Amino acid sequence: MANQYRTTAAPQGEGAAAPRVPKAPPQEPGAKELKARAWRSRRYRWDMKYSPYAFLAPFFLFFLAFGLFPLLYTGWASLHRVSLTDPNNMEWIGFKNFTRLLGDEFFWNALKNTVTIGLLSTVPQLVMALGIAHLLNYKLRGSWFFRVAVLTPYATSVAAATLVFVLLFGRDYGMINWGLGLVGIDNIDWKNGTFTSQLAVSTIVIWRWTGYNALIYLAAMQSIPNDLYESAALDGASRWQQFWHVTLPSLRPTILFTCVVSTIGATQLFGEPLLFNDGASPTGGPDHQFQTLGLYLYEQGWVNLHLGRASAIAWAMFLILLVIAAVNWLLARRLRKNEGRA
């Protein structure tokens, strides 16, 4: 289709820069024709000037309505007492929602759980993804089969995955306890222990996201130029040394990227701990042992009906993310500096 334009555009007289306005035909144009031409060129100028904004408009309209406005309004709502039953009736209470959070043991508990589950899920996930990517980077028979296979958990929804893992982690009849029983380990009450429940929730996250991250690493590995490996091999580097000194340094931006994305994901963790609990209630177990910040937000807003408090929790989460992003950025800069010195 595009070719039509190319062929029709070619013979425009002078050659090089084709004139933007159609050239005057040989005979004197009538007044009507002149008018029409002026209109055309004016329309053309308007088109050039305003069409970019027209193209951007749909995105930014939706963005204003469903992105920016809610974002700012969360801040505003967090300074009020708002009930879910009557959200239009807002009572100004200043920073009370925030000061309340500071003294709220459940908030700190949720924060601690979020960090623990975040570490338990992110670190093994990324390390394993790196290893799997390394293996997938070999020349393999059926490499596409393996790639699609490791990605299937990504296609499984949080809800479906968690419901299966609830059964697999069952105390009395679960597959995992049965397997552990074979090697002589007594049944573990995964759901009711603090560490065990957090480990189980992390397992679901790891299962769903490892393959996805492996593919991202694989993509990055494939863009590493071959000669880097060749010269390393010529210097007598073993495969392991090649991985350590060529692959890993080249992957650093990608690793940083996945760390940031996984951290954001971990901060928002919600579906897995919600459905892992009995009756899918947002308490995170009887002792709140696996209640995350996302769950606590939901509990405050949609179970206890305090939308103002929920907004305050949302802003607290955002601040935590900003701190993490800043630390990440500083770390990356530090690493780059060290590299420059070496």
Place this chain on the structure above:
Amino acid sequence: MSTTVTDKVPTGQLESRPVKAPSRKSKAGKTLYGGKWTYLVLIVVTVLSLFPLVWTAIAASRNNERLAQTPPPFWFGGNLFRNLEIAWTDANMGTALLNTTIVATIASAGTVFISTLAGFAFAKLRFRWKNFLLFFVIATMMVPPQLSVVPLYMLIAELSWTDQLQAVIFPFFVCAFGVFFMRQYLVQALPNELVEAARVDGASSWRVLWHVVFPAARPAMAVLGMLTFVQAWNDFFWPIIALTQNGSPTVQVALTGLGRGYIPDQSVIMAGALLGTLPLLIAFVVFGKQIVGGIMQGAVKG
């Protein structure tokens, strides 16, 4: 995620054309083939990846009594269709599947369209505040959805959209990633001369969009569409808040209802989970290569 926008996006590989298998050379100039252990480990990884899904089907084909016995079942029983039927009718999975299909289809089509328009503008057109706006778009990729959930809820309550599908469709159109993705693709895949030539012919911007940009962007649009579809299908947090189990649930909402003990029969719950996952799994079998390729392409631009 680098916030500097580079134009160095490898493109042209987005089509279904298979990405070449890596050909790392060893010292002797031979390609590095995976050894026995490579295959062994990858097979273990594959089994671990697929096992929970297979076991969902196994559990869905049993009954409650069998699931409360040790050892757990390892092979299929005869109750699959009975359980699927119960899940379909009693747990509202039929409605849920239809709703989710509608939501995911409109969400991905709309996102692709909106993102392509904006991506084209950012990639090829000149206008004021371009860099600032682009930076703004990228910055919003970092903002978690939880942050806006309270006002969003108040908004749809105000519009009386609670329990209506548009409540979960429209917020999906705000896809900064899509804009960025399309922009990165079009910067490379769409030659300036092509746009200029169409302009010289007196084509209006809309005609340029329709006859030049869309054809050039088609591979990236397909990838973005598939990724958005998967995401919309599996979206969890917002639908739980905006929709209810007995109103117009999406699959994820209906599954949460199952988890709430709506139906106490474990094998029926598993049948519901199977129903909710199966459409995407089939799509994965059919489009697996393209989806894998799309994710890998999307990754390189980071």
